[in-house]
Amino acid sequence: MNVGTKVALAVAAAAMTVAAAVGVLVHHLTSERQLDTARSELDRQLVTAAYDYAAARTSPARINPPGLPEPVGEAVRGGVRVTYLQDGARPVLWAATRVSDREVLTVSRSYAPEARALASLDRTLGAVGAIATVLVSLAGLFLGVRMGRRATAAARTAERVANGDLDARVHPGGRDEIARLSAAVDTMADALGARLEAERRVTADIAHELRTPVAGMSTAVGLLPPGPATDLIVRSVRNLRGLVEDVLEVARMDAQVATVETEERQVSAMVRRAVAGLERVEVRVPADATVTTDPRRVERILSNLASNALRHGAPPVEIEVDGPVVRVRDHGPGFPPDLFAVLHTSGPQRFRTSAPGAGTGLGLTIAVGQVRLLGAVLTFRNHPEGGAEAVLRLPDRPSG
Incomplete structure (x- = not known):
């Protein structure tokens, strides 16, 4: 569930809760006010009827009616003038007082009009609450979708930067937390691009500066x-x-x-050319295939993988050709956990350092770079029977 949906659901739940609370409060206050008003009015009628009874005048009051509720009778016999609401399908409001030791004077009327008015109020409150909940939920949905889109844009930009697109930027607007997050992503991309550019310049300068003296040394x-x-x-x-x-x-x-120059070549032929100068390397071809690729780069990839296996693993190194898939496996202890984590997260690091697993050398770095140019896939794993294994999957046609 994304952030937008969570925000929309939270706003809808809050709106429903507020609408329900307001409805219950209004219902309770209106009900009490209606009942208090009706009781006061009926009590005044009872007082008037008592004066009429004492003066022997005719009144709507009744003496000892047969349907008098038991709680009313008990309260009146105790000398209390009471009003009482008798609930039911046809609610009745009673007012009663004692006029002699054996006689109870009562006044009653139907409470159905108030009940119908309260029911109508409840329906109105329900409808208004539902409409308000829908409107607020729509507003929350709009806000949540907007927040979700902004957060998704920042996440996608970070993924693009992680995949090598150092020109990707979010360009945030606003001053909220998502804008700060987006600005942090842009700042991170700028810093990363500057560091990589500086590293590229140093790498290129070192290589060009060394090329001339190395050529002179080779001649000498x-x-x-x-x-x-x-x-x-x-x-x-x-x-x-x-x-x-x-x-x-x-x-x-x-x-x-770098440019890619493609030709049609058999995978097995490229493998054998790549390992021609290496000892203790076994090549097996269960199934061969012909692919359109840059053979020089494929041979460079395979040569680097085999050399890396001989240098850091244990011979023999087995290379299996299964159509466009080439597996290079050694018989050493396999990738160490820290190096294995590096290979599957940030990829090979080009230069070695004194920290264990901090670098894998230029061989795997060049192999991974060539793989990207060709549009191939290179994965690393520890073989179930022991040793490290690199799997190269060549496309039918390169994407670079």
Whole structure:
């Protein structure tokens, strides 16, 4: 149940409660006033009838009527002049007093007109209360729907920002709590965009600044004499060059200048090309498929997933091709709980830190970025039989 519905129901319940309370109060006050007026009038008639009886004049009063209610008779015999309302289908109002030891003088009249007037008042109060409740409920519904729409707009903008649309804004109006919430969402989006832009600039600047000296190092390494030290330097320079290329790839994806060049390729062929230089990687193809995609990016994704599995898991790494679905599984301990939470909430973090699970390196970051460009789906889980598993689902045609 959304906020608008809750507000509308609350306003309707409050309106019904107020209408019922007002109706009961008016009914009670009117009933007492009617009864007091009728009793006073009938008591005056009784006093007049008593004077007429004492003067032997004719009056509408009766002596010891057969239908006298028992409470009236008991009260009069005690020396009290009383008025009494006899309820029933035909209500009757009595007034009585004792004129001798054995005689009770009474005056009575029908109370039906007052009962009908009170019933008519109740019907009027019910109708007015119902109309007021409907009008107030409609006003509450309008207010609730408006509040719900504003809150929903703020929530959807926050979701868009979380999904990477840093240009999304709410642009709130007003000064209430929802406006403050919307303004906070816009402020958060501005701050997040500024931080990400600064990070992108730093990433791109570092990569471009390192590219030239790394290229010079690669050229200089070729001039070294053969030997174990030279082999170590060559491997280090190769790793450094690969790291720089990874950082440049991230910078291009951050700047949204990466392009997708599609071809028709067999999934199994792309998998085998991706893991051609890796050891202890087993490829199984229960079902193959042909997809239209960017083979270079798919191979980069699979190569990064397999390398990550070898580096952080335990061999052998099994890659299963099931049509457009590719599963990469290692036989290590699986994703740690803290890292697993990061993968399923904010996604891979590009740089490692000293805090456990705070980063996953550039490999998974590049893989996730390539997946988004291709319109594919990449999910992570711990396999029921042990080990970490990444599942890549390729679309028939890329969306980027």
